[in-house]
Amino acid sequence: MDIMRGEERAGLRLRELYRRHGYLPYRMSKFEPYDLYVRNKSFLVSEDILTFTDTDGRLMALKPDVTLSIVKNAREGGGLQKVYYHEHVYRTSPAAVGYREILQTGLECMGDLDLFAEGEVLYLASESLEAIGGGDYLLDVSHMGFVSALLAGLEEDVRSALLRELGRKNASGIRSVCAQAGAAKELADGLCRLALLYGPPAEVLPVLEGMVRGPEAAGALAELSGLCGLMESRGAAKRLRLDFSIVNDMSYYSGVIFRGYLPGLASGVLAGGRYDNLMRRMGKTGGAVGFAVYLDQLERLEKKDSFDGDILLLYNKEDDPAAVAREAEKLIRQGRVVRAERQAPAGLRYRDVIRFGEGGGR
Amino acid sequence: MELLNVALPKGRLGEKVYGLLKAAGYPCPAIEEENRKLIFENPEAGVRYFWVKPSDVAIYVERGAADIGVAGKDILLEYGPDVYELADLGLGKCRMCVAAKKDFRDSADRLLRVATKFPHIAARYYSAQSREIDIIKLNGSIEIAPILGLSDVIVDIVETGKTLLENDLEPRETIVPISARLIANKVSYKFKHEQIAALCERLEARKNP
Numbered sequence: 096m097d098i099m100r101g102e103e104r105a106g107l108r109l110r111e112l113y114r115r116h117g118y119l120p121y122r123m124s125k126f127e128p129y130d131l132y133v134r135n136k137s138f139l140v141s142e143d144i145l146t147f148t149d150t151d152g153r154l155m156a157l158k159p160d161v162t163l164s165i166v167k168n169a170r171e172g173g174g175l176q177k178v179y180y181h182e183h184v185y186r187t188s189p190a191a192v193g194y195r196e197i198l199q200t201g202l203e204c205m206g207d208l209d210l211f212a213e214g215e216v217l218y219l220a221s222e223s224l225e226a227i228g229g230g231d232y233l234l235d236v237s238h239m240g241f242v243s244a245l246l247a248g249l250e251e252d253v254r255s256a257l258l259r260e261l262g263r264k265n266a267s268g269i270r271s272v273c274a275q276a277g278a279a280k281e282l283a284d285g286l287c288r289l290a291l292l293y294g295p296p297a298e299v300l301p302v303l304e305g306m307v308r309g310p311e312a313a314g315a316l317a318e319l320s321g322l323c324g325l326m327e328s329r330g331a332a333k334r335l336r337l338d339f340s341i342v343n344d345m346s347y348y349s350g351v352i353f354r355g356y357l358p359g360l361a362s363g364v365l366a367g368g369r370y371d372n373l374m375r376r377m378g379k380t381g382g383a384v385g386f387a388v389y390l391d392q393l394e395r396l397e398k399k400d401s402f403d404g405d406i407l408l409l410y411n412k413e414d415d416p417a418a419v420a421r422e423a424e425k426l427i428r429q430g431r432v433v434r435a436e437r438q439a440p441a442g443l444r445y446r447d448v449i450r451f452g453e454g455g456g457r
Numbered sequence: 458m459e460l461l462n463v464a465l466p467k468g469r470l471g472e473k474v475y476g477l478l479k480a481a482g483y484p485c486p487a488i489e490e491e492n493r494k495l496i497f498e499n500p501e502a503g504v505r506y507f508w509v510k511p512s513d514v515a516i517y518v519e520r521g522a523a524d525i526g527v528a529g530k531d532i533l534l535e536y537g538p539d540v541y542e543l544a545d546l547g548l549g550k551c552r553m554c555v556a557a558k559k560d561f562r563d564s565a566d567r568l569l570r571v572a573t574k575f576p577h578i579a580a581r582y583y584s585a586q587s588r589e590i591d592i593i594k595l596n597g598s599i600e601i602a603p604i605l606g607l608s609d610v611i612v613d614i615v616e617t618g619k620t621l622l623e624n625d626l627e628p629r630e631t632i633v634p635i636s637a638r639l640i641a642n643k644v645s646y647k648f649k650h651e652q653i654a655a656l657c658e659r660l661e662a663r664k665n666p
Contacts, residue, residue: 263542265543266544294650338647361519361642363643
């Protein structure tokens, strides 16, 4: 296992986790027609897409996202489709210059969803974080239905301005957008309270109950409490937090959304949610929920070995090569990492240096 | 408990902010001594302060090297860092303005040349008006640009308007009011939630006693 990088090990553990819960592997090509992404640009994490012209003249793109490809090929009717993937995607990130290759593992559950199926996805998200984070992680959950019920009836640009400020937990920003739009003070108060809420479900759910206006919000809250209850009963609620500053584009996401964090990584490693609206936009009837784990950041958490190997075996030109080979082989059989060479390689460190024919050698 | 890492903007604003934090119960005697150190700790108050260039505060916070920090709204609007904006500290108040020479007459049928340190803010402001502009990015002494004919107008921060006046310029339009904001790294906010929430509460209590 030592030869594997952290992201490879994590990828294996996650795929095993999903397989054991009955999810099937999903393989796909590295390219898709560019059209697919143009039509759904705001679903993507970044709008930049690497393109090239295929031999038949069609404009193609290196996949910036996996979910769109899976949804495109989702079959209609009859039960659920549960799939997982492990793929590279290509996109820019706001904090870096240029395109990057990002290794992503995740799963999607599509079709006639129910509370169990949705709860299973949330549970697998928390188990994924447990598997890669070694027990210390947080899984934040929000519900777009609850937020959109509060924002109902507002102009499109006011709504998106409010969502942006909500995402920044910016109470003074929310107040100034509301004031400019002439919205009721009650709305501003409610949104500010929602923005600053952060805590475990047992603490936050009762506060939300006091904020419910109308059936849409009540339905969203019931779903959220149902999911939290399921997590509780599976013993996975300890690291669950409710946070409504996680916001996503409403034209794609409809229900619960969630993000996972590990301490020491400055941005989230897991993102997912319920995206029935995307299904509808792509002409599918069912619901869909899923998440992706970004494995590229994990190398930051790895502790680097300060040695490049256990033993440096130094020999001379005059030494018998067969005898050097025997000596090296003996040490390797003992489970040590051995590098044999005539002179010490520059810049590399070894726990022990053995001169052939002296000390341990003969 | 882990210390809360606080990035302060070097300069007058940073000193005012430190004064506010000190009064709110986060003093750090070492920082008040005259020396050239950049990092100061007070484990009893649970804080570690460091001074950075004002325009870099948001970067330290966004990348998690600092848990919280204080940055001007101008910087947040210009760079759009992915951080929480937890409080308006009401310090360093000024406004982002369009200013021009007193005798400048704008006509909408000409390409407007705009000199500024804030190209994103300027571009967004004029594109909302569907106005075509030529942005000239400068790093300082913006006021000189219209005088030398480098630009028609400038987009810059105006505090009292004195500098403008002395250079025969005047503010024409206010784009947005500016003040210092308390910002937090999104992941730190979650893992150090109690510490950060307590700090916000104590700051808020000082603002409205």
